[in-house]
Amino acid sequence: MLLQKLRCFHFKNYAAIELNFATQLNCIVGVNGAGKTNLLDAIHYLCLTKSAFNASDTQNILHGGMQMGIQGDFLKMGRLYEIKCMISREQGKLLQNNGKEYEKLRDHLGQFPVVFTTPYDAELIQGKSEVRRKFFDSILCQIDPNYLRMLVQYQHLIKHRNTLLKLYAENSRVDRTLIATYDAQLLLLNKELYTLRKNFIEGFYPLLQQHYQYFVQAPEIIDLIYESDIANPNFEQIYSDNFYQDLTLQRTVLGIHRDEFACMLNGYPIKKFGSQGQQKSFIIALRLAQFTSIKQALGFTPLLLLDDIFDKLDEQRIERLVYLITQQYFGQVWITDASGIRSAHIIKNIQANKALFRIDGGKVVENII
CATH class of the missing domain: 3.40.50.300 (P-loop containing nucleotide triphosphate hydrolases)
Structure with missing residues (x-):
């Protein structure tokens, strides 16, 4: 292109x-x-x-x-x-x-x-988990229209569920039937989006390793660990049991909107234990792996x-x-x-x-x- x-x-x-x-x-x-x-x-x-x-x-x-x-x-x-x-x-x-x-x-x-490296890319390592979620969402949304559709739907439902939680907390009245209609949809979307993210990371990680080693050319072991509440086989029950904590906090605590992608170097968080050179190499490797994964998925550069x-x-x-x-x-x-x-x-x-x-x-x- x-x-x-x-x-x-x-x-x-x-x-x-x-x-x-x-x-x-x-x-x-x-x-x-x-x-x-x-x-x-x-x-x-x-x-x-x-x-x-x-x-x-x-x-x-x-x-x-x-x-x-x-x-x-x-x-x-x-x-x-x-x-x-x-x-x-x-x-x-x-x-x-x-x-x-x-x-x-x-x-x-x-x-x-498009793949865009900016002076703010250090946040991919140093920033909060939201930055890394947005990074991987941006890739998946460019290569998978179904992922984009489900993510938009999920964000819409979470926003409305949180509004209800705030309303219930303020009025001391709870409509569990209405909440249940949101939860049924959110639980399904959580599973589907988690599966898509997990499968994507499994293919993305080898590309990340390849590009990192190209720039570093040293016997260093990097890892990208996908952490999610949904990985727990009892997630549905935990999610249901967590309702009153959600009500107290007036927001949905569990779900794929809390996922983390941990960047590791030799078994330790690279943002704490990696040198500036190692972090820069990891960041450029992330971007080049982004480029390669999009190229492979869409069939053009x-x-x-x-x-x-x-x-x-x-x-x-x-x-x-x-x-x-x-x-x-x-x-x-x-x-x-x-x-x-x-x-x-x-x-x-x-x-x-x-x-x-x-x-x-x-x-x-x-x-x-």
Whole structure:
């Protein structure tokens, strides 16, 4: 899959911009604050219908503007697709594929998959379990529409069940019959989503090991342990017995929304006992395993966005990553770089269809292909 052209209108710091991308390697250079990451976020928007950073769509509109637009021309399986995303302060969000509006935005997920490494990826190890759940959910939602459908349904039911618990706690009245209708659906979804996550991790873990060893090349043992309440064979009974604790806390305590994915190194949590180099290697291995798993599931390569990747890796790991790019393992790649020195070196020495863009103040002031 390729993104051939990107157009942005009133998106973040870009009043208007149009870029034609190389089919393999695209380097974007510029000082901090120039808008390099914003370009990658625009690509993320086209692929996943939202920003990777701002939960509110309207926060991405250029200051003083009333609306924004992002348009991308994709080539997938020999067919051209024009994807348009429009955000209006008054009318909300509109997403079109070849001129046809989606009835549900989630129907777009997985059509144009993307993997995006950001400076905040350290949270995949250091952050709370919610960060890791979102990471794996983002993969599964791109490769399995059924998983996405069930996850949305589960989140909807949990939200309503928690509202009921709060209402019952405040009024000291409980309608167990109504709660039972929610519980029956939630128990079924818990089992189905747990099974999908468990099966996915079993295939994901070998990819994680492979990529980690490629970057580290040392006799280290990493592990990814999936922990879930649902793994207990008596989960249904425990869930039922836990109702009054749920009522006291006014939220549902047990379920797949509490799952953890423990990142381990030599039998210990890597966030506590791993060096910075080991943690960085684990994080890039997570992202590359994400890339490979999507590629294997969908049968074509997702887009790969590497934001400030040179700040994350040392010289040895950078060389290994560049080697993968030279071998055309990734397909189409974007790299941002503040200094531009490393990018210029890569562009000079790599044999690939490539482009170098220099960004200054929301404008492209140089484009070397």
